[in-house]
Amino acid sequence: MVIRIMIAVILLAILFAIALYIDYILGRKSHLKSVRRATPSSSESNMTIFADGPSLFTELFAELKQAKSHIHVLFYIVKDDGIGQDFLTILKEKASEGVEVRLLLDWAGSLPIILNKKLKKDLKSHGIELAFANSPTFPFLFYNVQARNHRKISVIDGKFGYIGGFNVGGEYINLDPKLSPWRDYHLKLSGEGAIDLQKVFLSDWKKAAKIDLLHDVSYFPHAEKGMIKHRIIPTDAAFLEEHYSQLIKDASQTIDIGTPYFIPGKKLLNNLLSAIGRGVKVTILIPYTSDHILVKEASYPYLRKLIQAGAEVYEYKYGFYHAKTMIVDNVAVIGTANFDKRSFFLNYEINCYIYDESFHAQLNEIYKKDVSKATLISLQDITGFRPIRKGKELAARSLSLFL
Template sequence: MKTVLTILYIVTSVWAIGAIIYHGRRPSRSISWALAIITLPFLGALLYYLFGVNRRKFRFFNPKEFEKRKKYGLPESPLKEDHRTHFENDIRKQRLSRLIHSSCNTTATSGNKVSVLQDGGETFNVLFNAMEKAKRFIHIQYYILEQGQLLDKMLDLLKRKIDQGVEVRIIYDSLGSYQLRGRPRKKFQDIGVKIYPIMPIRLTNLLFSLNFRNHRKIVIIDNQVAFTGGVNVSDKYIKREDGLGKWKDVHLQLEGPVVNDLHMVFLKDYFFASNKENFHISDYLFEQEQMDGVDAQVVAGGPDSMYPTIMHQYIGMMNQAQKSICIANPYFVPGEAFLESLKIVALEGVKIRLLVPKKSDSQAAKFAMFSHFEELLQVGIDIYLRDDFSHSKIMIVDDDLVSIGSGNFDIRSFELNYETNVLLYDKKITAEMTQEFQKLCDKAELVTLERFKNRGVWLRFLEGLFKFFKPLI
């Protein structure tokens, strides 16, 4: 028996490492997988098979889901030419907006009204008030729909709106919203909600559905007002929980031409999840009136995109920085391309501040994140640890660029998740976000290089260990 297991171990390990060498794109990621295979007999190869194989390169593993998504290419958003923003007098913004358009085919638009919602309580108060005013339809997409007070309130609200003749459609990630299986989902179906999981977890698509997550948070109401950002439907945002307290996050309320682009992202995902429900797109997409004048651009990326759009956006923003960059994120575990770009910009003299929580809901992510602190501190990047847990995904550049959305600064958001950010080209909103960022930094603990170097041997070991496994986190 021992001989059989040994032969099986050798065969599976050779197959896995051979696949890594032949198909690996990034040496750091390949080394991490090879280490996992060698140090975790059988389990390492299984994890690679489940999460590491780039199935788009394997014809016999090429998932039908990717092809299915591509069939649902929708017509371009009905957008007047005078709603497009060309930034004729600003080369920096021209380059950045062109990069995003080339990467995900969205256009920077002018005449948008944007409200920044600074925490979960405010987000859900504004969101539910907007839902109450719906006349035609409410379209909802979340990574997490978690049972609790907020979900119950949403269910009651949607029942009232359906009774008034409002159409309601919901899509959700099957892993993130695992609590919605069975009876909880049936409650929504019973009141008339058209509700579908995105990439439902079944034995036939297990390899696909476990690894590729739809991490977006989008609500569209009558195609007039939209919401997106980092907030999920979870009572963690309104109630304190043991260890982390009440979660903090940032969300956006949007009106104007940008709503159509965000709605297009939802509709494509909905067509995919619902097997192309039969309705006329023109009934849900239409021209928008210009509002306050904020320039905004939707950034949408996923594993079926031609490029790693979220990473392109963040690196593109960094490359346009002339004075400062502020980043807030709980899972700052990016790949080497992003880290090197960040260090280069810091060495050029751009002031960079990184704000992360001291505590985390993922110890693996925390250790992997801390493993990069020393090299970042050495190039002059300021790192702040906040006492509360913030789930926000924010990047602020100079005094006129800010990104808010669902995309974390990690390999999963860059390569494996479906994500949506909104990039705002606006001095007023950027000034407000920078002021709020400064307040949080004033309350946080500044990490110094000398003190960080003196951390214990055990912490260093854990950081080094999880740094190898960061592509899996």
């Protein structure tokens, strides 16, 4: 009897796994039929980079308080904690003053707020327009639950824009002992880049709230050109791998990667190995402390091959490293995308590609400073037979797309 029950449970588990796989494959095919490649032209903006939460949120909150016309904010995560309440209080105050406030949150990332009916009612009672991105929908429920809007965009009066790796929560301002100090990269743009971010926000707002404001000229004031040439490129679970692949193929001197999760997949791994083979110096910076299960184990098969080929891989030990960046020769990338399969094939991401020598030097200095607080990993550190680690790696390999 027990054996029969066990067999039945195993069969049900297999059937469930097959159903999820079919759901994902069909959902992915359906999505790719509708997605369009973004081909934005170059813009010119003034740009400031922030590498710590306290300085970023001091600046962002000050700008929010000065808003006169509208505030458009998209975050993957907004927590209902101290800084989250401070953030929402500012939005409520500005909405009460007559400023248009639109807050777009990812359904999965900000689930606690979604479930908090009292908080949602309070936000709406103050005049805040609230919408949730990527809410689960049929027929491909599993695929749609996995597809996340991972973007972080703030636009104030169409004049200032923010993009980068920070969400809103206590850990991002160093209040989580395990993950402090939190290291991340975030940009403030004024000029044409703010308009670029506005377009992406309003496109996402149209999809989530079913309201089209893209043709309302009041949200697109005249923007003066800034000093730094760049392109803002959103990716909707497609084409990001191609962008990175081309950058790596074009590299002739250096490739510096900073990411909390390094799960590149076969194509980008081979691109990096080819770059090393033609003499390009490859440096990868990842956190020593992990904030998600199995992500480190998922990275090991890739890191072993890269270290063996000559890449330098560092583990950041002075807190938690969450920055998303890639510096390839004289092109710098900062945005919301991790160097992993989830960002390449599931998430809605947005990156800023920067073509400016002075900014490149500034970012390179920040990156090198972070590397100086990290430890170089040797091949021996991540090889050898360790049963527990091996078991985790096997599990991570099968789940790597969803980590």
